[in-house]
Amino acid sequence: MSWTGNVLRVDLSAGTCTTEPTNMEWAHDYMGQRGLATKYLVEETDPKVDPLSPDNKMIFATGPLTSTIAPTSGRWSVVCKGPLTGAIACSNSGGFFGAELKNAGWDMVIFEGKSDSPVYLDITNDQAELKDASDLWGKSVWETETTLRDRRGDPDVRVASIGLAGENAVLYAAIVNDLDRAAGRSGVGAVMGSKHLKAVVVRGTVGVKVADPMALMKSSNAAKEILAEHAVTGTGLPTHGTQVLMNIINEVGALPTRNCQDVQFDGAHDISAEAMAEVRESDGQANLVSNHACFGCPISCARRSKIDPTHFTVKDKPEYQHVSGGLEYEAAWALGAANGVNDLEALTYANFVCNEQGLDPISLGSTIGAAIDLYDSGAITQEDTGGLALEFGNTESFVAMVEATARGEGFGKEIGQGSKRLCEKYGRPELSMTVKGQEFPAYDPRGIQGMGLTYATSNRGACHLRSYTVSSEVLGLPEKTDPHVTEGKAGLVKAFQDLTAGVDSSGTCIFTTFALSGDDIAPMVDASCEGDWSVERFVEVGERIWNMERQYNIDAGFTGADDTLPERLLKDAAKTGPAKGHVNRLDEMLPEYYELRGWDTSGVPTRETLSRLGL
Template identity: 65%
Template structure:
């Protein structure tokens, strides 16, 4: 089995909680987590609904391997319609909350309606109730965590919550769990706060015991761990440098989006890299990095635990930031750093702390600050709008003050909380927004990595690196090397990555295992744990089904093939330096063929044969 076979339905409008069996027919088709919760969402809401209205639902969901000994088996996702994009959203997080929810005996929690007053959900195994959140509403995620631990007198309580940015309506607020892990993208925290739902506090002591074939499961997971251990990326690169192992690699490749993607290499990349996090600071002699931290069940441990120098301007006299907390991941380091032109590692680490403390996505935040800096550079925004801040590229002070303003939703922070697309529209230059479907780009310039342009343009949640990471093939040579500057074979490559990723995201495992694992490594683990037969072929089909289901949701919501595009800058302005110098992204060469490979018509709509083949008709 591995599924807990139980769903908690929480009606926030009437304050009721009920349990129901998991729909196993759907589980056989959609597996769990991203796939299965998306199926529930598609069946239960109108894709045209207002994402911030009571008719949207928010689902916190685990996968069948969440809470087991499978390496990285601790993931959970938050699924809803996104206010940032108007598309389907699924944000994935590690830490411990997913496993705790599963240990309490639940596969997923479906929140519907809107509470008349702020509440939080408390779960202790079978027991679930909505409690008054008056004491935590208006508090940061860190304060909320502290208060709930104190209120319930339980140090082992696990907490997922929103910070003040979400309450203030920031469009890219996430759901923070375990203080510094996040279901970060697409504004899933904004939806949670719009429902007057502040937190989930969970304690599970029942465990996960219904493994189909325990002996085979232990053997399969042990074999999986061996593969991770012996792989150069998951066994060495990620443990040593975290995802920040990529900073210098991507910069060398000339695919480092810099200063709102005006440039493709950042002169300060080394100062904010994984290597730099190991170097002793000149000021206090300590390195930025203290230790690796693993999420639940993870044998890779790419997580970073860092400090900021106590004398750094950002935290002088602010003892709440003097201890260790979640350090920079590559995506945060890029967005807060090279995209804004800031090369002060401690300033970035502080901004990242603030993103965690008040629950907003550092990618979207950094990219929005970058867009604002370009608008400021062009004179379209002045100090009159920025609360007097000199909003220049390269200004660490502007970056860190901006983070504090977005955290509280104050002053210019309200504008920045709109996200890059709405901000650039407001100030009359929509083409300066580096977004797809309203979501900000992650850390790979698609002029230097052609396949990523197609992956961004077609990703169902808007621009995203976690929906089809062809960087693995184009730069790192996993599973085989392709030319990053060529469009040859990229439609097929993008589809293969997208489908496999959707399967990983539906399992309870972390996508980062896919640096070492293919679905051939995942299948034996799932097959030993779960009822039914789970081969790599079947998982790939599940992935394709999930992809098409999400696509159909978006089409019904009103998105069209016109939304499968990139900002003009990437299609018309050549890369300024590096190996891709002079090149644009040749999306037009890839997109029509991608639709064919997908079995979609020329408008990007899945054909009836495709829908029938995948059981979506």
């Protein structure tokens, strides 16, 4: 119940699709989605595997609550070893694809090997078949999805695919479903491309049954009421989307600006939610057209935008003049503030391109920021950039770099390797704003101390979605802590990490946790699944998953020395705002964090800890 009990195994080398029962022992210990898929990866692959080799596996996974009445039940994840970091990669997406996959009757699809020629996987309920995708190779996500939907002749099919970035092994290529929802981070799209898998098409009409439907409706209705009445999930996110954060984070002095040279951006308002809603002079329309919900989501934080048709980025390109996925806070920050660009329409265009060709806008924007910093410091010149003058705030050169990276042309090939490799190549590794090789997101750890520990210890490289302490340190949820204080942050980060790992393994969205606690979420899992799912068990599963991921990374070659931050954040103090004079004081938090985790002083889980968690 709730789990479908079926795993689809696709051997791309042999061209076969086989069905096997879900390992229910593992499902009870790792729940689903992120946790269960990672367990399969750990058991079936060598952690030292080359991420882009046929020996790496890639798993599409749903959770037990996916496509149930539990609010935000549209989530699914992609798990593999990540090419950007060499660490575990787990990218979570919304939209409608995950629910359709679950409705077709699958807990997971495991892709292994590599096809000789491009293929796509075509699924209708229990029927799965690999089909030739030679004609789709070289096409964008948008073209691929439209072509496959037309080919099937069924408007209800759902598609997840890669664009040029995944084909060209951009190390932060995304897998995009439903045109503009993405398993965005850690380069899962490059792994898909390395396997010559262009797309997965799915139609599901089997449906999902749960153990106790009445109990699930009761707990789901209670959760929906809390979400509706909450200031963030009931008002802030529906009204402004994630972009509600732009002005807030800028005001607290934690908006990483110009490759973290600054913590506040004078153009923040120009690229904010409020600006998206302002009517343009040119066409009398606003950038923002409407909000939109992922499957099963009462919050509806997604944005629909239309670019100003007279803007230089699109005026001769009708293919970008339609309504599509608008800016999220992370994209607006990374493409905008990180590069000093305050042109909302240009950023929306860059975001469209990221969706169209399957790129992670966080890593893309941050890597362009690092390139500008390299140029600024003289480490690269116009000879390297193919004649482009890279400057913070130069919209034209920024757009040119986005396009070159998406197409894999010229200097864009270097940008496509991520900021760590770029900065190392040109002898300035300290200019890369990354942890474990992954660019960090939209919160400067000098202004929000807990986010420093979050980035340093995230198992998939720097990430805000592994423990969003911003919730406590800025928004005061579930309770306010001082963003400039390090005391107590080790415990806060651990608690957020464990809860988040549980939520990511359930099939629901982490955004619910602004309003919901484990006490609200665990009952929905309990009602849906076999066995008793107390909040304690839910969080313990999260802790088990966290330690499993950690151990995988250690086995892959990472050590405690990788739990660090770029020097700029540890030594160069914030110049303005409430955090003026602050650096991130990671050393005050990390030892306590290791101790709370039950890890030794070098960050390795102790035998007792592993044994306690059944690892």
